[in-house]
Structure formats: C-alpha cells, structure tokens
Amino acid sequence: MALWKNPRWFDDRGRQEQLDDHVTATGRARFGLRTLQENEKVRAVMHHFNRVAPKYDFMNTLLSFGIQYVWKRAAVRMLGIRPGEKILDVCGGTGDLAILASRRTGPSGRVLIYDINWQMLTAGRPKIDPHPALANIGYVQGDAERIAFPDNSFDVAMVGFGIRNLTHLQRGFSEMHRVLKPGGRILCLEFSRPANPLFRTLYDFYSFNIMPLLGGLITGASQSYACLPETIRMFPLPDELSALLGRIGFQRVDYRVFTNGIAVAHVGVKRG
Numbered sequence: 001m002a003l004w005k006n007p008r009w010f011d012d013r014g015r016q017e018q019l020d021d022h023v024t025a026t027g028r029a030r031f032g033l034r035t036l037q038e039n040e041k042v043r044a045v046m047h048h049f050n051r052v053a054p055k056y057d058f059m060n061t062l063l064s065f066g067i068q069y070v071w072k073r074a075a076v077r078m079l080g081i082r083p084g085e086k087i088l089d090v091c092g093g094t095g096d097l098a099i100l101a102s103r104r105t106g107p108s109g110r111v112l113i114y115d116i117n118w119q120m121l122t123a124g125r126p127k128i129d130p131h132p133a134l135a136n137i138g139y140v141q142g143d144a145e146r147i148a149f150p151d152n153s154f155d156v157a158m159v160g161f162g163i164r165n166l167t168h169l170q171r172g173f174s175e176m177h178r179v180l181k182p183g184g185r186i187l188c189l190e191f192s193r194p195a196n197p198l199f200r201t202l203y204d205f206y207s208f209n210i211m212p213l214l215g216g217l218i219t220g221a222s223q224s225y226a227c228l229p230e231t232i233r234m235f236p237l238p239d240e241l242s243a244l245l246g247r248i249g250f251q252r253v254d255y256r257v258f259t260n261g262i263a264v265a266h267v268g269v270k271r272g
C-alpha cells in the first residue's frame with residue numbers, strides 16, 4: 001500500500017464528465033470522489049459548506065498560506081471596476097471578492113453576495129456589517145443555476161472558487177451571462193493545474209495528504225477537505241475554459257495564471 005495518496009489529474013475525457021452534457025446524459029454528477037445522482041449533488045454541496053462555514057475563512061488562509069488574498073486582489077483588479085457599478089458575486093460565500101469590489105464601486109455602487117448557503121453568508125457578515133464603507137454590500141440567498149435577477153441587471157458578475165461546485169457549470173455561466181448588461185464583464189477565479197511537473201507533484205502531495213489531515217484536525221471534516229482536490233482535478237483547463245466562455249457568448253476572453261497555475265482568473269465581456 002502506498003504511504004501517501006497521490007491520485008492523478010483527469011484526462012480530457014474525465015474533464016468532460018464535469019460538463020453539463022455528460023451530467024444530463026447520464027443523470028449523474030461527480031462531487032470529488034463521489035458520483036451522485038444529478039439531483040443529489042446540490043444537497044451534498046450544501047452539506048459540505050454547512051460543515052466548513054464557521055471555519056471557512058480561517059482554513060482558507062491557513063491552507064493557502066494567505067496567498068488566496070493576493071490572487072483575489074489581482075483578479076478583481078482585472079475587472080477594472082468603476083465607481084457606481086452594480087456587481088454580483090456569484091457563489092460569493094463569505095464575501096472576499098465582494099469586499100474588494102465594494103471598495104472600487106464606492107458608495108454609489110452596489111455589490112450583492114449571492115450564495116445558496118445561508119451559513120456561508122452568515123459567516124462572512126462580521127467582516128462586512130460593522131464597516132460603514134462596506135454598507136453598499138447586500139446578501140441574497142439563491143441558486144447560481146437559476147439566478148434570481150432579471151436579464152441585463154449587472155455591470156459585473158464574478159465567481160471565485162465556486163463554479164466547480166455547481167451540478168451544471170455551463171448553466172451557471174449562462175446565468176451569469178444572462179444577468180449581465182451588454183458590455184458587462186465576467187470574472188471567474190478558479191483552481192487549476194500547476195504547469196511545472198515537480199511543483200505539481202509537491203502540490204498533489206500537499207492537497208491529498210496535508211489538507212485533509214489539517215481539515216480533519218481543525219474542523220472535524222476531513223472528508224470535506226479530501227473532496228476539494230478531486231473537484232479541482234476535473235475542472236476544465238484554462239484554454240478549455242476560455243473556449244467554453246466563448247461558446248456561452250463572452251468575447252475578449254483572457255486569463256491570468258497565478259502561482260504556477262494553482263489558480264487562474266478568466267475575464268470576458270458580454271457582447272454589446
């Protein structure tokens with residue numbers, strides 16, 4: 001038996017299984033190592049985030065050595081947010097991206113954190129509610145696959161580390177496209193595959209062994225942290241995601257790679 005776990009990255013076919021066509025055709029959806037009925041995944045994702053919500057920010061900071069804040073800041077900068085803009089933070093969780101965006105829109109703008117999980121929204125509120133400068137942030141509980149806003153409502157729609165949790169991720173992007181005004185911008189910040197093979201091996205060891213261990217010790221939910229790296233390894237690679245966003249209707253799609261590819265930020269514009 002191996003001393004440590006080091007599962008491989010998915011190939012093209014494996015990554016296709018994350019996409020809507022495969023999920024709809026088979027009636028099955030992957031969540032990490034588990035294969036679920038299509039209609040069960042959303043409940044599994046809820047259960048996962050209910051468990052991790054109270055310690056979500058702390059664990060993210062610990063497991064990423066704080067570097068996730070650097071990625072988030074750089075990604076939000078790519079949007080070129082202007083004062084007065086209306087922004088939707090899809091799968092916004094505890095609101096890190098929303099806080100960064102709110103500072104750029106100023107009081108004349110509006111930022112809504114949109115998340116299916118009330119416990120995640122609640123866990124972020126102490127970072128936001130006491131600060132008058134962040135009073136332009138609001139909270140909406142809802143499903144990213146059926147965004148509860150009319151067409152052409154927002155200047156910016158952004159999603160950070162959330163889209164790969166959806167059962168139908170293309171539907172999620174289509175919904176973001178629908179609620180954007182023509183000319184509106186999308187940001188997708190997600191984990192990806194490190195480019196350097198040696199670095200990738202170290203990263204794999206860390207993700208499959210250290211992360212679940214620390215997650216288990218600190219939150220008692222090692223299973224929740226074990227499924228994270230699996231969901232990352234199924235997600236479309238940067239060029240695949242660019243092509244997918246193009247098919248959905250975004251133009252001028254571009255991306256920036258962080259920390260050798262551990263995270264990637266895609267931006268694009270809804271055709272005017």
Ligand SMILES: C[S@@+](CC[C@H](N)C(=O)[O-])C[C@H]1O[C@@H](n2cnc3c(N)ncnc32)[C@H](O)[C@@H]1O
Nearest residue numbers: 049091092093115116117120143144160162165
């Ligand atoms: C990994 S967290 C990311 C939170 C935050 N965006 C960040 O960057 O730290 C993923 C979030 O997606 C939310 N989520 C998962 N499925 C969702 C869905 N179908 N609709 C809306 N939010 C969802 C979860 O509740 C969770 O808060």
